[in-house]
Amino acid sequence: xxxxxxxxxxxxxxxxxxxxxxxxxxxRSPRLPLLSLENTxxxxxxxxxxxxxxxxxxxxxxxxxxxxxxxxxGERILLHGRVLDxxxxxxxxxxxxxxxxxxxxxxxxxxxxxxxxxDPNFGGCGRVLTDDNGAYAFRTVKPGxxxxxxxxxxxxxxxxxxxxxGSAFAxxxxxxxxxxxxxxxxxxPIVSTIPDPVAVQQLIARLDMNETRPLDMIAxxxxxxxxxxxxxxxxxxxxxx
Amino acid sequence: MTSLKETPxxxxxxxxxxxxxxxxxxxxxxxxxxxxDIAGPEAKGQRIRIEGQxxxxxxxxxxxxxxxxWQANAKGIYAHRETPQPEGKPQQVxxxxxxxxxxxxxxxxxxxxxxxxxxGPVHGRGGQMMAPxxxxxxxxxxxxxxxxxxxxxxxxxEANGNDPVLKLIEQTARRSTLLARRQGQADTDTAETxxxxxxxxxxxxxxxxxxxxx
Numbered sequence: 001x002x003x004x005x006x007x008x009x010x011x012x013x014x015x016x017x018x019x020x021x022x023x024x025x026x027x028r029s030p031r032l033p034l035l036s037l038e039n040t041x042x043x044x045x046x047x048x049x050x051x052x053x054x055x056x057x058x059x060x061x062x063x064x065x066x067x068x069x070x071x072x073x074g075e076r077i078l079l080h081g082r083v084l085d086x087x088x089x090x091x092x093x094x095x096x097x098x099x100x101x102x103x104x105x106x107x108x109x110x111x112x113x114x115x116x117x118x119d120p121n122f123g124g125c126g127r128v129l130t131d132d133n134g135a136y137a138f139r140t141v142k143p144g145x146x147x148x149x150x151x152x153x154x155x156x157x158x159x160x161x162x163x164x165x166g167s168a169f170a171x172x173x174x175x176x177x178x179x180x181x182x183x184x185x186x187x188x189p190i191v192s193t194i195p196d197p198v199a200v201q202q203l204i205a206r207l208d209m210n211e212t213r214p215l216d217m218i219a220x221x222x223x224x225x226x227x228x229x230x231x232x233x234x235x236x237x238x239x240x241x
Numbered sequence: 242m243t244s245l246k247e248t249p250x251x252x253x254x255x256x257x258x259x260x261x262x263x264x265x266x267x268x269x270x271x272x273x274x275x276x277x278d279i280a281g282p283e284a285k286g287q288r289i290r291i292e293g294q295x296x297x298x299x300x301x302x303x304x305x306x307x308x309x310x311w312q313a314n315a316k317g318i319y320a321h322r323e324t325p326q327p328e329g330k331p332q333q334v335x336x337x338x339x340x341x342x343x344x345x346x347x348x349x350x351x352x353x354x355x356x357x358x359x360x361g362p363v364h365g366r367g368g369q370m371m372a373p374x375x376x377x378x379x380x381x382x383x384x385x386x387x388x389x390x391x392x393x394x395x396x397x398x399e400a401n402g403n404d405p406v407l408k409l410i411e412q413t414a415r416r417s418t419l420l421a422r423r424q425g426q427a428d429t430d431t432a433e434t435x436x437x438x439x440x441x442x443x444x445x446x447x448x449x450x451x452x453x454x455x
Binding site for chain 2: 003008009010011013014015016017019020022023024026027028029030031032033034035036037038039040041042043044045046047048049053054056064065072077084086087088095097098099100109110111112123125161163168169170172173175176177190191194195199200202203206209224225226227228
C-alpha cells in the first residue's frame with residue numbers, strides 16, 4: 001500500500017526564489033522552474049532524533065553558554081509554542097533548533113564584524129524536542145536589531161531563526177520569527193520576500209501575558225505549522241488522519 | 242477538520258552555522274553536534290566521498306552554504322519507520338548508519354565534502370525501482386526556501402536510465418546535472434579507500450541544476 005502523500009507546498013504562500021529587493025537572492029535563485037515530484041520513500045522518510053541526541057539544558061540560552069554565576073544581558077524571554085501540521089495535529093518528538101543575535105544585535109560568529117558588543121554569557125543557539133503535544137519552549141534574551149549590507153541603511157528587525165524537521169524530509173523548514181509590534185518588520189526586504197501580508201503575520205510571535213513569569217521573564221508565543229498529510233481513505237491508520 | 246497554512250520559509254541567512262554547526266561559527270556549546278556522521282564506521286557498504294561546490298549565477302562558489310544529506314543504506318533502506326518493506330517484513334538499518342548529515346562549505350574556498358556509503362536502489366512509487374541516489378537540501382543567505390535536489394552516480398547507467406525521477410526531466414541534457422562524476426581510477430576500490438565523486442551544484446545559469454518541488 002502506498003503511504004499517503006504530504007500536501008503540496010503552496011509556493012505562492014512561501015517567498016519566491018527571486019526577490020530582487022533582497023539583493024543576494026538575485027544570483028542565488030534558480031531561473032528554471034522546480035520539477036514537481038510526487039512523494040516517494042525518499043521524501044516521506046526523514047531523520048528522527050532521540051532525547052539522547054541532545055542535552056537537558058540545550059534549550060536554555062540564559063545558561064547554556066553562561067560562565068559560572070553569569071547571566072546574559074538583555075530582556076529575558078520565554079519563547080514557547082507548538083509544532084502542528086496543516087491538519088492542526090501536533091508533531092511530537094521533532095527537533096526544533098534556534099539561533100539568534102544577542103541583545104546588542106551581535107552574532108557570535110567569526111564572520112560577524114558588527115560594532116555591537118559580544119556578550120560573554122551568551123552563545124545564541126538552542127535546541128529541543130517537542131513533547132507529546134508538539135509543545136516546545138526556550139529561555140533566552142530578546143535579540144537586538146542589526147544593520148546589514150543590502151540597502152545602505154537596512155536593519156533587520158529583532159528575529160530568531162528557527163529550524164524544524166517534522167517526520168519527513170518533505171517537511172523540512174527553516175524560517176525566522178519576529179516580535180509583535182516591531183516597526184522594522186514592515187521595512188525589511190527579507191520579510192517582504194513573502195508576498196502575502198497574511199503569511200507575514202504567521203511569523204510574528206505574540207506577547208503572551210498568560211505565560212509571562214512575574215518578576216522573572218516575559219513570554220512570547222510562536223506556533224509552527226508544517227506540511228500536512230492526506231488521509232488514507234481506505235485504511236484505518238493513525239498517521240495522516 | 243481544521244486547516245492551517247504552512248509556516249512560510251525564510252532564508253537561513255549567513256550565520257546559519259551558529260544554530261546548526263556552532264563549532265564552525267567559532268564556539269563550543271553542545272556536547273554533540275548533530276549531523277556529523279551520515280554512516281559511521283560500522284555501516285556496511287562501499288565507502289564514498291563526495292566533493293563539490295555550490296555556485297551562484299555568476300559562477301562564484303557560495304562560502305556560506307549548508308547542505309543536509311538524506312539517504313538510504315547500502316541495501317536501499319531508510320532509517321525511518323516508513324521505509325519500503327519489499328520483503329513484507331520490517332527492515333531496519335544497521336547500527337552506525339543514520340543516513341542524515343550536515344555539510345558546510347569552507348569559508349574561504351566554498352569547497353565542501355562528506356563521507357558516507359553508497360546507497361542502494363530504493364523502491365519507488367508503483368513498484369518502480371529508483372536508482373541509487375542521495376537527497377540534498379540546500380540553504381544559505383539569499384535562498385528564501387531550501388532547495389531540494391538529488392545526487393545520482395554516473396556509472397549506474399542502467400539504473401539511471403530506468404529511474405522514474407530522472408525520466409521526468411523533459412530536457413534530457415539536464416539529467417546530467419544530477420550525476421556525480423567519479424574521480425580517479427576504478428581499480429583503487431577497497432572498503433577502506435573511499436571512492437571519490439565530484440558533484441557541483443549550479444543555482445542558476447546555463448548549467449543550472451535540476452531542483453525539485455517535493
